[in-house]
Structure formats: C-alpha cells, structure tokens
Amino acid sequence: MAIQTETITEVETEVIDIFVRAAQVIGLAKSIGEIYGLLFIAEEPMSMDQIMAKLRISLGTASQGLKQLRAFKAVKAVYVPGKRKDYFTAESEFRKLMAGFFKEEVTPQLEITAERIEVLKPLLKNVSPDRARHYGSRIEKIERWQKNGLNLIDKVLKFINF
Amino acid sequence: MAIQTETITEVETEVIDIFVRAAQVIGLAKSIGEIYGLLFIAEEPMSMDQIMAKLRISLGTASQGLKQLRAFKAVKAVYVPGKRKDYFTAESEFRKLMAGFFKEEVTPQLEITAERIEVLKPLLKNVSPDRARHYGSRIEKIERWQKNGLNLIDKVLKFINF
DNA sequence: TCCAAATTTCAATAAAAAATGAAAATATTG
DNA sequence: CAATATTTTCATTTTTTATTGAAATTTGGA
Numbered sequence: 001m002a003i004q005t006e007t008i009t010e011v012e013t014e015v016i017d018i019f020v021r022a023a024q025v026i027g028l029a030k031s032i033g034e035i036y037g038l039l040f041i042a043e044e045p046m047s048m049d050q051i052m053a054k055l056r057i058s059l060g061t062a063s064q065g066l067k068q069l070r071a072f073k074a075v076k077a078v079y080v081p082g083k084r085k086d087y088f089t090a091e092s093e094f095r096k097l098m099a100g101f102f103k104e105e106v107t108p109q110l111e112i113t114a115e116r117i118e119v120l121k122p123l124l125k126n127v128s129p130d131r132a133r134h135y136g137s138r139i140e141k142i143e144r145w146q147k148n149g150l151n152l153i154d155k156v157l158k159f160i161n162f
Numbered sequence: 163m164a165i166q167t168e169t170i171t172e173v174e175t176e177v178i179d180i181f182v183r184a185a186q187v188i189g190l191a192k193s194i195g196e197i198y199g200l201l202f203i204a205e206e207p208m209s210m211d212q213i214m215a216k217l218r219i220s221l222g223t224a225s226q227g228l229k230q231l232r233a234f235k236a237v238k239a240v241y242v243p244g245k246r247k248d249y250f251t252a253e254s255e256f257r258k259l260m261a262g263f264f265k266e267e268v269t270p271q272l273e274i275t276a277e278r279i280e281v282l283k284p285l286l287k288n289v290s291p292d293r294a295r296h297y298g299s300r301i302e303k304i305e306r307w308q309k310n311g312l313n314l315i316d317k318v319l320k321f322i323n324f
Numbered sequence: 325t326c327c328a329a330a331t332t333t334c335a336a337t338a339a340a341a342a343a344t345g346a347a348a349a350t351a352t353t354g
Numbered sequence: 355c356a357a358t359a360t361t362t363t364c365a366t367t368t369t370t371t372a373t374t375g376a377a378a379t380t381t382g383g384a
Binding site for chain 1: 171172173176177179180183184186187188189202203205254256267268271274275278279281282285286288289293296297300301303304306307310314317318321322
Binding site for chain 4: 047048049059060062063064066067084085086
C-alpha cells in the first residue's frame, strides 16, 4: 500500500495533537506543532507540498514553519535520490530538541536580561540613599537569577546527555 | 518622602521591562509581567488599586493577573494592619517561582500527554503490522520523553534547592 | 444583619499573533 | 542559459488572546 498523502489517519491525528499541545506550552504556534508531529510519525521524509496537503496549511505557513523548525534543529532536510524537492524528517533526539530550544529561545533572552541590568544600575544614582539600597538588593537578585538561569541550562543539557 | 503611587519611575520601568520579557518567554501575558515586576521592585506591599493606578491597567486585568500570579505562588497577599484592602507582595525566591511554574503549567501538560498516549495505543490494532511496528516505536519514544520530562523537573527542583 | 467597600466575573472590544497566498527570489535541469 | 519548478518573503486577512469595565458577588466592619 502506498503512503497516504492526502488523508490524515487517526494515529497521525493523535500524535499531532500531542505535539500541538507541547508546542503551545513552550509558546510556539500550533502549525509548528502540527508540522513537527506529522514528520515525527511519518515513515518516510516528506516534501513541503505533502505536508501542506496533509495538514491543509498554506504555502507560507509550511515554509515559515519548516524554517523555524530547522532553526531549532527539530527538523532537517534529507536528500532523496532522484527527487528535486526538499524532503524533511523530524529530529527525534530529546536532548537535541532541548538544546535547540534553549539555544534559540531561552539563552538569547537571558543575554538581553544581562544587558538590561547594566542599563538599570546607573539609574540608582538618581534616587535617595535609602531607596538606592533597596533597589540595589533587588537588582542583585535579578542578577543572581540571570546567572542561575544560564547555569541551570548548562546543567540540564549535561544531565540530558546522560 | 511618601511612596509614589501615581507616577512610575525610571527604575520601576526598567525592572518591569525585564519581567515583561521574562513573562513572554514562558508564554504569560504582558500584564502578568508588569504586575509581578512592579511588586518585585516595590518597597512596600501594594493594593490592587495602587497597582492599577501605577500600571494604568483595568480592574479586570489587575484582578485576573493577581489571581494567576497567586496560583503560581509568585505573589502573596499580606496583612497590613488597619487596612481593609488586600495588599500584595512578590515572592522573590527563584526556586519557589520555578516550582510554581512547573506545578501549574508544565506538569499538568505532561499528565495530559500520558493520557493521550493511552488513547493512541489501541489505535495500532487498526493498521498493518509493518506500520504498527513503526508507529509503536514512535509512541514508545513519546512515552520515554514524557517520563524524562517529569524526571527532569524533579531533578531541576532538587538542584535549585542547592 | 445591613451597608458599603472590595473583588471577581464575564460579555464586548481591542490588540497581538498566526495564517494566507500572490509576487519575488532562488534553484534545478534539459 | 532559458524555462520552469521550488521556496521564500511579506502585505493583508483571519484567528486567537488579552484587556476593559459594568454588573454580580463576596467580604468586612459597624
């Protein structure tokens, strides 16, 4: 039996459902979860138009979704002999997905936080000594969180690697 | 000098900005970050109408935002002698915030995933043996991720506790 | 217990985010 | 190096999510 390209099966629907929920927890669009879920359960690499047909999503959504998923290293393009189109498969190593997500989404944010803390510090010169003392202790707290965050990501990634 | 209740200072603005960004990373509304940030930097507990006045947000947003933040244990109501209104302060222990977030947002999702996996398994009876084998191995993978996720949360919380 | 203050709820509205699809850009092959 | 297939981009539209504020409910004090 040939692979179904047009109709979506019950199993596919259920698997996609799981990944749509997961995507939403980490703040990613539904379509990202759909595409990843479909590729995760697929038996063969799929082209963009196969993905579009099965999920009934537009060209733009498919293209941008795959782009973002590649940025996370959650999907990769694979070569399929004799085919002109690009074909995609899901990366299914938990540690790689986590690493991609941290690297793309979390770490950049922690870096922005570090920059904002530096903007904040000189502002203490403009407030009363009492208030500066209070503010200073809060800012220190944010600084510790920021460092703890980076450290924690490191530890998590090491833990996942066994 | 009395605490400024109407005007927002530069320091407050910068601190709130940091928490608004942080809220958005974990998929929470801007107003949640604003309220938390304001309480985090405040020198004294604040009432709902003080929060509304400073942030220029509506009654509904303030009430619902505080409700959600209390659910996370990110803010708590404190008793202020002689006052009728509720007064709020920010929980500033990193580990408590993390624990609240995991407990409220991540763990329930992992539990839903476990349920969905059980829905998925019996569907394999309806597909060809070859396909069932492939699907089975994928489902096992999701199952492992689900368990790893719970385990990781546990480890992270233990790590944060020192 | 009654009254007013305080808070919550929720339907309507506003704002933000995601999806669409046509046009532009890029890549492939004969 | 055309001609065409494929992919990307992005202005517009649709959908989703957050906010508002008035009405309903709850709370606390006299």
